Amino acid sequence: MADVPVARRPAPTVAPVGAADGDAGLMAQVCRGDEQAFARLYDRLAPTVVGVARRVLRNPAQADEVAQEVFVELWRTARTFDRDRASVGAWAAMIAHRRAVDRVRSESSRQRRDERVGLLDPVVGADPAGDVIDDFDRRRVGRALGSLTELQRQVVELAYYGGHTHTEIADLLDVPLGTVKTRVRDGLIRLRDALGDHP
Amino acid sequence: MNRPTNDDIHDLVAAYALDAVDDLERVRFEAHLARCPACRRDLDEYREVAGMLAAHVAAEPPPTLRAAVLSEIGQTPQARPLPSAPSRSRRWVTAGLSVAAAMILAVLAVRLVSVGRQRDEAMALNRVLTAADAEVMALHGDHGSGRLVFSPSVGRMVVVLDGLGDMPADRVLQLWYQVDGAMMPGATFAPTGGRVVAAAGTLMPGTHQFAVTVEPVGGSPTPTGDVMMSTDRF
Numbered sequence: 001m002a003d004v005p006v007a008r009r010p011a012p013t014v015a016p017v018g019a020a021d022g023d024a025g026l027m028a029q030v031c032r033g034d035e036q037a038f039a040r041l042y043d044r045l046a047p048t049v050v051g052v053a054r055r056v057l058r059n060p061a062q063a064d065e066v067a068q069e070v071f072v073e074l075w076r077t078a079r080t081f082d083r084d085r086a087s088v089g090a091w092a093a094m095i096a097h098r099r100a101v102d103r104v105r106s107e108s109s110r111q112r113r114d115e116r117v118g119l120l121d122p123v124v125g126a127d128p129a130g131d132v133i134d135d136f137d138r139r140r141v142g143r144a145l146g147s148l149t150e151l152q153r154q155v156v157e158l159a160y161y162g163g164h165t166h167t168e169i170a171d172l173l174d175v176p177l178g179t180v181k182t183r184v185r186d187g188l189i190r191l192r193d194a195l196g197d198h199p
Numbered sequence: 200m201n202r203p204t205n206d207d208i209h210d211l212v213a214a215y216a217l218d219a220v221d222d223l224e225r226v227r228f229e230a231h232l233a234r235c236p237a238c239r240r241d242l243d244e245y246r247e248v249a250g251m252l253a254a255h256v257a258a259e260p261p262p263t264l265r266a267a268v269l270s271e272i273g274q275t276p277q278a279r280p281l282p283s284a285p286s287r288s289r290r291w292v293t294a295g296l297s298v299a300a301a302m303i304l305a306v307l308a309v310r311l312v313s314v315g316r317q318r319d320e321a322m323a324l325n326r327v328l329t330a331a332d333a334e335v336m337a338l339h340g341d342h343g344s345g346r347l348v349f350s351p352s353v354g355r356m357v358v359v360l361d362g363l364g365d366m367p368a369d370r371v372l373q374l375w376y377q378v379d380g381a382m383m384p385g386a387t388f389a390p391t392g393g394r395v396v397a398a399a400g401t402l403m404p405g406t407h408q409f410a411v412t413v414e415p416v417g418g419s420p421t422p423t424g425d426v427m428m429s430t431d432r433f
Protein backbone atom coordinates (compact mmCIF):
# COMPACT_ATOMS: atom_id res chain seq x y z
CA MET A 1 0.00 0.00 0.00
CA ALA A 2 1.29 3.43 -0.89
CA ASP A 3 2.39 5.78 1.83
CA VAL A 4 -0.66 7.62 3.02
CA PRO A 5 -0.86 11.36 2.48
CA VAL A 6 -3.06 12.02 5.46
CA ALA A 7 -2.18 12.01 9.12
CA ARG A 8 -3.09 8.73 10.77
CA ARG A 9 -3.55 10.47 14.05
CA PRO A 10 -5.60 13.59 14.54
CA ALA A 11 -3.45 16.69 14.74
CA PRO A 12 -3.82 18.93 17.77
CA THR A 13 -5.59 22.01 16.41
CA VAL A 14 -5.90 22.75 12.71
CA ALA A 15 -5.79 19.35 11.08
CA PRO A 16 -3.01 19.42 8.50
CA VAL A 17 -2.84 17.20 5.46
CA GLY A 18 -0.04 14.76 5.93
CA ALA A 19 2.14 14.08 8.90
CA ALA A 20 3.12 17.69 9.29
CA ASP A 21 6.40 17.29 11.13
CA GLY A 22 7.78 14.67 8.77
CA ASP A 23 6.78 16.68 5.72
CA ALA A 24 8.30 19.87 7.10
CA GLY A 25 11.56 18.08 7.81
CA LEU A 26 11.63 16.67 4.28
CA MET A 27 10.90 20.13 2.88
CA ALA A 28 13.91 21.54 4.68
CA GLN A 29 16.07 18.91 2.96
CA VAL A 30 14.38 19.54 -0.39
CA CYS A 31 15.22 23.24 -0.05
CA ARG A 32 18.88 22.21 0.08
CA GLY A 33 18.47 20.41 -3.25
CA ASP A 34 18.13 16.89 -1.80
CA GLU A 35 16.52 14.80 -4.56
CA GLN A 36 16.13 11.71 -2.34
CA ALA A 37 14.17 13.73 0.18
CA PHE A 38 12.02 14.93 -2.70
CA ALA A 39 11.39 11.31 -3.73
CA ARG A 40 10.12 10.57 -0.21
CA LEU A 41 7.97 13.71 -0.32
CA TYR A 42 6.61 12.53 -3.68
CA ASP A 43 5.54 9.22 -2.12
CA ARG A 44 3.62 11.05 0.59
CA LEU A 45 1.96 13.65 -1.63
CA ALA A 46 1.37 11.86 -4.93
CA PRO A 47 -2.00 10.25 -4.07
CA THR A 48 -3.44 13.63 -3.08
CA VAL A 49 -1.94 15.53 -6.04
CA VAL A 50 -3.03 12.88 -8.56
CA GLY A 51 -6.43 12.50 -6.92
CA VAL A 52 -7.33 16.17 -6.97
CA ALA A 53 -6.11 16.60 -10.55
CA ARG A 54 -8.19 13.63 -11.71
CA ARG A 55 -11.23 14.77 -9.83
CA VAL A 56 -11.16 18.26 -11.38
CA LEU A 57 -10.04 17.28 -14.90
CA ARG A 58 -11.99 14.03 -15.25
CA ASN A 59 -9.38 12.90 -17.72
CA PRO A 60 -6.65 10.64 -16.29
CA ALA A 61 -4.10 11.35 -19.02
CA GLN A 62 -4.41 15.12 -18.61
CA ALA A 63 -4.51 14.76 -14.84
CA ASP A 64 -1.26 12.81 -14.79
CA GLU A 65 0.37 15.47 -16.96
CA VAL A 66 -0.79 18.13 -14.54
CA ALA A 67 0.44 16.07 -11.59
CA GLN A 68 3.90 15.92 -13.13
CA GLU A 69 3.90 19.70 -13.67
CA VAL A 70 2.81 20.15 -10.07
CA PHE A 71 5.72 18.14 -8.70
CA VAL A 72 8.22 20.01 -10.84
CA GLU A 73 6.75 23.26 -9.54
CA LEU A 74 6.94 22.00 -5.94
CA TRP A 75 10.61 21.20 -6.48
CA ARG A 76 11.39 24.46 -8.24
CA THR A 77 9.62 26.75 -5.76
CA ALA A 78 10.37 24.76 -2.59
CA ARG A 79 12.24 27.73 -1.16
CA THR A 80 9.16 29.94 -1.33
CA PHE A 81 7.21 27.50 0.90
CA ASP A 82 6.35 29.16 4.20
CA ARG A 83 5.91 26.51 6.90
CA ASP A 84 4.36 29.01 9.31
CA ARG A 85 1.59 29.61 6.84
CA ALA A 86 0.60 26.19 5.54
CA SER A 87 1.20 22.48 5.94
CA VAL A 88 3.17 20.90 3.11
CA GLY A 89 0.11 18.86 2.11
CA ALA A 90 -2.12 21.93 1.88
CA TRP A 91 0.52 23.74 -0.16
CA ALA A 92 0.82 20.84 -2.60
CA ALA A 93 -2.97 20.52 -2.82
CA MET A 94 -3.25 24.25 -3.52
CA ILE A 95 -0.78 24.12 -6.40
CA ALA A 96 -2.36 20.95 -7.81
CA HIS A 97 -5.88 22.34 -7.62
CA ARG A 98 -4.91 25.69 -9.11
CA ARG A 99 -3.15 24.02 -12.05
CA ALA A 100 -6.00 21.60 -12.67
CA VAL A 101 -8.55 24.42 -12.60
CA ASP A 102 -6.45 26.60 -14.90
CA ARG A 103 -6.15 23.71 -17.33
CA VAL A 104 -9.82 22.87 -17.31
CA ARG A 105 -10.79 26.50 -17.83
CA SER A 106 -8.32 27.22 -20.60
CA GLU A 107 -9.03 24.11 -22.63
CA SER A 108 -12.72 23.62 -22.34
CA SER A 109 -15.81 24.96 -23.86
CA ARG A 110 -18.60 25.08 -21.32
CA GLN A 111 -20.41 22.27 -23.10
CA ARG A 112 -17.63 19.77 -22.76
CA ARG A 113 -17.19 20.58 -19.11
CA ASP A 114 -20.83 20.19 -18.30
CA GLU A 115 -20.87 16.78 -19.94
CA ARG A 116 -17.84 15.77 -17.95
CA VAL A 117 -18.70 17.12 -14.55
CA GLY A 118 -21.17 14.81 -12.89
CA LEU A 119 -22.82 17.92 -11.64
CA LEU A 120 -24.31 17.21 -8.28
CA ASP A 121 -22.84 13.79 -7.57
CA PRO A 122 -22.21 13.80 -3.86
CA VAL A 123 -18.71 12.93 -2.75
CA VAL A 124 -19.98 11.90 0.67
CA GLY A 125 -19.93 8.15 0.89
CA ALA A 126 -18.13 7.77 -2.42
CA ASP A 127 -15.09 5.53 -2.49
CA PRO A 128 -12.88 7.26 -5.02
CA ALA A 129 -9.50 6.30 -3.67
CA GLY A 130 -9.70 2.61 -2.97
CA ASP A 131 -7.27 1.81 -0.18
CA VAL A 132 -5.04 4.80 -0.80
CA ILE A 133 -6.50 7.01 1.88
CA ASP A 134 -6.79 6.08 5.50
CA ASP A 135 -10.32 4.99 6.39
CA PHE A 136 -10.26 7.00 9.56
CA ASP A 137 -9.47 10.21 7.70
CA ARG A 138 -11.93 9.45 4.95
CA ARG A 139 -14.67 9.05 7.49
CA ARG A 140 -13.58 12.24 9.21
CA VAL A 141 -13.77 14.33 6.02
CA GLY A 142 -16.93 12.50 4.96
CA ARG A 143 -18.54 13.30 8.31
CA ALA A 144 -17.47 16.92 8.02
CA LEU A 145 -18.99 17.17 4.54
CA GLY A 146 -22.08 15.43 5.84
CA SER A 147 -22.48 18.07 8.54
CA LEU A 148 -23.02 20.78 5.90
CA THR A 149 -26.44 21.85 4.72
CA GLU A 150 -27.39 20.53 1.30
CA LEU A 151 -26.69 23.86 -0.39
CA GLN A 152 -23.39 24.38 1.44
CA ARG A 153 -22.22 20.94 0.37
CA GLN A 154 -23.28 21.50 -3.23
CA VAL A 155 -21.48 24.82 -3.59
CA VAL A 156 -18.31 23.57 -1.91
CA GLU A 157 -18.20 20.44 -4.10
CA LEU A 158 -19.07 22.26 -7.31
CA ALA A 159 -16.36 24.79 -6.55
CA TYR A 160 -13.58 22.51 -5.38
CA TYR A 161 -14.23 19.21 -7.15
CA GLY A 162 -16.08 20.65 -10.14
CA GLY A 163 -13.64 23.52 -10.72
CA HIS A 164 -16.50 25.97 -11.25
CA THR A 165 -16.40 29.67 -10.39
CA HIS A 166 -18.97 31.00 -7.96
CA THR A 167 -20.66 32.84 -10.85
CA GLU A 168 -21.02 29.57 -12.77
CA ILE A 169 -22.38 27.88 -9.65
CA ALA A 170 -25.00 30.59 -9.23
CA ASP A 171 -26.12 29.83 -12.83
CA LEU A 172 -26.02 26.07 -12.37
CA LEU A 173 -28.06 26.09 -9.17
CA ASP A 174 -30.14 29.08 -10.20
CA VAL A 175 -29.52 30.96 -6.96
CA PRO A 176 -28.20 34.54 -6.52
CA LEU A 177 -24.42 35.02 -6.54
CA GLY A 178 -24.62 36.52 -3.05
CA THR A 179 -26.17 33.31 -1.78
CA VAL A 180 -23.39 31.22 -3.33
CA LYS A 181 -20.74 33.45 -1.74
CA THR A 182 -22.31 33.13 1.69
CA ARG A 183 -22.75 29.37 1.40
CA VAL A 184 -19.16 28.85 0.26
CA ARG A 185 -17.91 30.82 3.24
CA ASP A 186 -20.26 29.23 5.77
CA GLY A 187 -19.45 25.80 4.35
CA LEU A 188 -15.71 26.33 4.73
CA ILE A 189 -16.09 27.67 8.24
CA ARG A 190 -18.15 24.65 9.22
CA LEU A 191 -15.66 22.25 7.62
CA ARG A 192 -12.80 24.01 9.35
CA ASP A 193 -14.50 23.68 12.71
CA ALA A 194 -15.52 20.07 12.12
CA LEU A 195 -12.03 19.04 10.98
CA GLY A 196 -10.17 21.08 13.54
CA ASP A 197 -12.04 20.60 16.78
CA HIS A 198 -13.43 17.09 16.54
CA PRO A 199 -10.85 14.93 14.90
CA MET B 200 -15.35 53.66 8.58
CA ASN B 201 -17.50 52.66 5.61
CA ARG B 202 -15.68 50.74 2.93
CA PRO B 203 -18.33 49.23 0.69
CA THR B 204 -15.98 48.16 -2.13
CA ASN B 205 -13.52 46.66 0.34
CA ASP B 206 -16.27 44.68 2.06
CA ASP B 207 -17.02 43.07 -1.28
CA ILE B 208 -13.44 42.12 -1.80
CA HIS B 209 -13.10 40.57 1.70
CA ASP B 210 -16.03 38.33 0.75
CA LEU B 211 -13.96 36.71 -1.99
CA VAL B 212 -11.62 34.95 0.44
CA ALA B 213 -13.58 31.68 0.69
CA ALA B 214 -14.22 31.40 -3.06
CA TYR B 215 -10.59 32.31 -3.71
CA ALA B 216 -9.40 29.53 -1.37
CA LEU B 217 -11.33 27.04 -3.55
CA ASP B 218 -10.11 28.66 -6.83
CA ALA B 219 -13.78 29.46 -7.50
CA VAL B 220 -13.08 33.00 -8.72
CA ASP B 221 -12.52 34.10 -12.32
CA ASP B 222 -9.21 35.51 -13.53
CA LEU B 223 -10.07 39.11 -12.83
CA GLU B 224 -11.44 38.41 -9.35
CA ARG B 225 -8.30 36.41 -8.64
CA VAL B 226 -6.05 39.33 -9.53
CA ARG B 227 -8.22 41.79 -7.61
CA PHE B 228 -8.24 39.60 -4.54
CA GLU B 229 -4.49 38.99 -4.65
CA ALA B 230 -3.92 42.74 -4.77
CA HIS B 231 -6.15 43.05 -1.71
CA LEU B 232 -4.57 40.06 0.05
CA ALA B 233 -1.17 41.71 0.01
CA ARG B 234 -2.46 44.30 2.49
CA CYS B 235 -5.25 42.55 4.44
CA PRO B 236 -4.01 40.44 7.38
CA ALA B 237 -7.57 39.28 8.20
CA CYS B 238 -8.05 37.73 4.75
CA ARG B 239 -4.51 36.31 4.92
CA ARG B 240 -5.37 34.51 8.16
CA ASP B 241 -8.73 33.23 6.87
CA LEU B 242 -7.11 32.08 3.66
CA ASP B 243 -4.46 30.05 5.47
CA GLU B 244 -7.18 28.25 7.44
CA TYR B 245 -9.40 27.64 4.42
CA ARG B 246 -6.46 26.25 2.50
CA GLU B 247 -5.94 23.59 5.15
CA VAL B 248 -9.60 22.66 4.69
CA ALA B 249 -9.11 22.56 0.91
CA GLY B 250 -6.10 20.32 1.50
CA MET B 251 -8.34 17.89 3.38
CA LEU B 252 -10.86 17.96 0.53
CA ALA B 253 -8.01 17.10 -1.84
CA ALA B 254 -6.78 14.23 0.37
CA HIS B 255 -10.35 12.96 0.50
CA VAL B 256 -10.22 12.14 -3.24
CA ALA B 257 -6.68 10.73 -3.16
CA ALA B 258 -6.01 8.22 -5.93
CA GLU B 259 -3.37 5.65 -6.78
CA PRO B 260 -0.67 7.44 -8.81
CA PRO B 261 0.23 5.87 -12.17
CA PRO B 262 3.37 3.73 -11.81
CA THR B 263 5.35 5.71 -14.41
CA LEU B 264 4.80 9.10 -12.78
CA ARG B 265 7.39 8.75 -10.05
CA ALA B 266 10.30 8.06 -12.40
CA ALA B 267 9.14 10.80 -14.78
CA VAL B 268 9.00 13.36 -11.97
CA LEU B 269 12.35 12.39 -10.47
CA SER B 270 14.04 12.45 -13.86
CA GLU B 271 12.64 15.90 -14.65
CA ILE B 272 13.56 17.46 -11.32
CA GLY B 273 17.09 16.10 -11.80
CA GLN B 274 17.36 18.54 -14.70
CA THR B 275 15.40 21.38 -13.12
CA PRO B 276 17.22 24.00 -11.07
CA GLN B 277 15.48 25.20 -7.94
CA ALA B 278 14.57 28.88 -7.82
CA ARG B 279 17.53 30.42 -6.02
CA PRO B 280 18.94 33.88 -5.46
CA LEU B 281 20.51 35.06 -8.68
CA PRO B 282 24.19 35.97 -8.58
CA SER B 283 24.55 39.46 -7.16
CA ALA B 284 27.30 42.06 -7.14
CA PRO B 285 29.97 41.68 -4.41
CA SER B 286 29.11 43.33 -1.11
CA ARG B 287 30.23 46.90 -0.67
CA SER B 288 30.02 46.91 3.09
CA ARG B 289 33.78 47.21 3.52
CA ARG B 290 33.93 50.43 1.53
CA TRP B 291 31.12 51.89 3.63
CA VAL B 292 32.93 51.15 6.86
CA THR B 293 36.01 53.08 5.80
CA ALA B 294 34.00 55.89 4.26
CA GLY B 295 33.22 57.40 7.64
CA LEU B 296 30.45 59.24 9.37
CA SER B 297 29.62 61.97 6.87
CA VAL B 298 28.68 59.36 4.29
CA ALA B 299 26.55 57.55 6.87
CA ALA B 300 24.66 60.78 7.58
CA ALA B 301 24.17 61.43 3.89
CA MET B 302 22.86 57.86 3.50
CA ILE B 303 20.25 58.39 6.20
CA LEU B 304 19.04 61.58 4.51
CA ALA B 305 18.90 59.79 1.17
CA VAL B 306 16.92 56.91 2.65
CA LEU B 307 14.46 59.33 4.26
CA ALA B 308 14.04 61.20 0.96
CA VAL B 309 13.41 57.97 -0.94
CA ARG B 310 10.91 56.85 1.69
CA LEU B 311 8.96 60.12 1.41
CA VAL B 312 8.81 59.85 -2.36
CA SER B 313 7.78 56.21 -2.24
CA VAL B 314 4.92 56.85 0.20
CA GLY B 315 3.39 59.25 -2.33
CA ARG B 316 4.10 56.81 -5.13
CA GLN B 317 2.53 53.91 -3.27
CA ARG B 318 -0.67 55.88 -2.83
CA ASP B 319 -0.81 56.73 -6.54
CA GLU B 320 -0.04 53.14 -7.40
CA ALA B 321 -2.73 51.75 -5.08
CA MET B 322 -5.26 54.05 -6.74
CA ALA B 323 -4.16 53.01 -10.23
CA LEU B 324 -4.37 49.35 -9.19
CA ASN B 325 -7.89 49.75 -7.90
CA ARG B 326 -9.12 51.65 -10.93
CA VAL B 327 -7.75 49.06 -13.35
CA LEU B 328 -8.89 46.02 -11.37
CA THR B 329 -12.40 47.30 -10.84
CA ALA B 330 -12.88 48.65 -14.40
CA ALA B 331 -15.81 47.12 -16.26
CA ASP B 332 -13.68 46.67 -19.39
CA ALA B 333 -10.67 45.06 -17.67
CA GLU B 334 -9.09 42.22 -19.69
CA VAL B 335 -6.77 39.55 -18.31
CA MET B 336 -3.82 37.92 -20.04
CA ALA B 337 -1.89 35.00 -18.54
CA LEU B 338 1.92 34.90 -18.28
CA HIS B 339 3.54 31.45 -18.22
CA GLY B 340 7.08 30.26 -17.78
CA ASP B 341 9.40 27.93 -15.95
CA HIS B 342 10.15 30.62 -13.39
CA GLY B 343 6.78 31.65 -12.08
CA SER B 344 3.44 32.61 -13.50
CA GLY B 345 1.34 35.71 -13.58
CA ARG B 346 -1.34 37.83 -15.10
CA LEU B 347 -1.54 41.17 -16.83
CA VAL B 348 -4.73 43.15 -16.47
CA PHE B 349 -5.45 45.99 -18.88
CA SER B 350 -8.33 48.41 -18.84
CA PRO B 351 -8.78 50.42 -22.08
CA SER B 352 -10.94 53.00 -20.28
CA VAL B 353 -8.36 53.59 -17.52
CA GLY B 354 -5.52 53.25 -20.01
CA ARG B 355 -3.31 51.43 -17.50
CA MET B 356 -2.03 47.93 -16.91
CA VAL B 357 -1.52 45.95 -13.69
CA VAL B 358 0.88 43.06 -13.35
CA VAL B 359 0.52 40.23 -10.81
CA LEU B 360 3.34 37.66 -10.64
CA ASP B 361 3.59 34.62 -8.39
CA GLY B 362 5.88 31.76 -7.45
CA LEU B 363 9.06 33.77 -7.97
CA GLY B 364 12.32 32.74 -6.33
CA ASP B 365 14.35 35.08 -4.15
CA MET B 366 15.88 38.07 -5.92
CA PRO B 367 19.11 39.74 -4.89
CA ALA B 368 18.86 43.42 -3.99
CA ASP B 369 20.62 44.51 -7.17
CA ARG B 370 18.19 42.80 -9.54
CA VAL B 371 14.63 43.62 -10.63
CA LEU B 372 12.05 42.10 -12.94
CA GLN B 373 11.35 44.02 -16.12
CA LEU B 374 8.34 43.87 -18.42
CA TRP B 375 8.93 43.83 -22.20
CA TYR B 376 6.61 44.67 -25.09
CA GLN B 377 7.18 42.61 -28.21
CA VAL B 378 6.37 45.04 -31.04
CA ASP B 379 7.14 44.05 -34.64
CA GLY B 380 9.92 41.72 -33.61
CA ALA B 381 11.56 44.27 -31.29
CA MET B 382 11.56 44.08 -27.47
CA MET B 383 10.55 47.49 -26.07
CA PRO B 384 11.40 48.09 -22.39
CA GLY B 385 8.60 48.43 -19.84
CA ALA B 386 8.25 48.95 -16.09
CA THR B 387 10.49 47.26 -13.50
CA PHE B 388 9.37 45.48 -10.32
CA ALA B 389 10.96 44.18 -7.13
CA PRO B 390 9.15 41.08 -5.78
CA THR B 391 8.35 40.73 -2.09
CA GLY B 392 7.76 37.25 -0.71
CA GLY B 393 7.97 35.80 -4.21
CA ARG B 394 5.15 38.03 -5.48
CA VAL B 395 4.60 41.22 -7.46
CA VAL B 396 1.40 43.26 -7.58
CA ALA B 397 2.06 46.56 -9.35
CA ALA B 398 0.83 49.12 -11.82
CA ALA B 399 2.70 48.57 -15.08
CA GLY B 400 2.27 51.55 -17.39
CA THR B 401 0.04 51.32 -20.42
CA LEU B 402 -0.44 49.08 -23.44
CA MET B 403 1.91 50.11 -26.25
CA PRO B 404 0.20 50.17 -29.69
CA GLY B 405 1.28 47.28 -31.91
CA THR B 406 2.20 45.01 -28.97
CA HIS B 407 1.61 41.34 -29.78
CA GLN B 408 3.30 39.69 -26.80
CA PHE B 409 4.63 40.43 -23.31
CA ALA B 410 7.66 38.96 -21.60
CA VAL B 411 9.37 39.34 -18.20
CA THR B 412 13.14 39.13 -17.62
CA VAL B 413 15.55 39.68 -14.71
CA GLU B 414 17.60 42.86 -15.13
CA PRO B 415 19.93 45.06 -13.07
CA VAL B 416 18.17 47.62 -10.86
CA GLY B 417 16.90 50.51 -12.97
CA GLY B 418 16.09 48.23 -15.90
CA SER B 419 17.76 47.78 -19.28
CA PRO B 420 17.16 49.32 -22.73
CA THR B 421 17.29 45.84 -24.29
CA PRO B 422 16.82 42.54 -22.44
CA THR B 423 19.98 41.08 -20.89
CA GLY B 424 18.45 38.29 -18.75
CA ASP B 425 16.60 35.12 -19.72
CA VAL B 426 12.85 35.30 -20.30
CA MET B 427 11.22 34.23 -17.01
CA MET B 428 7.72 34.11 -18.46
CA SER B 429 5.70 35.44 -21.35
CA THR B 430 2.15 35.72 -22.66
CA ASP B 431 0.89 33.96 -25.77
CA ARG B 432 1.08 36.04 -28.94
CA PHE B 433 -2.07 38.03 -29.52
Ligand SMILES: [Zn+2]
Nearest residue numbers: 209235237238
Ligand atom coordinates in the same frame (compact mmCIF):
# COMPACT_ATOMS: atom_id res chain seq x y z
ZN1 LIG C 1 -9.60 41.40 3.42
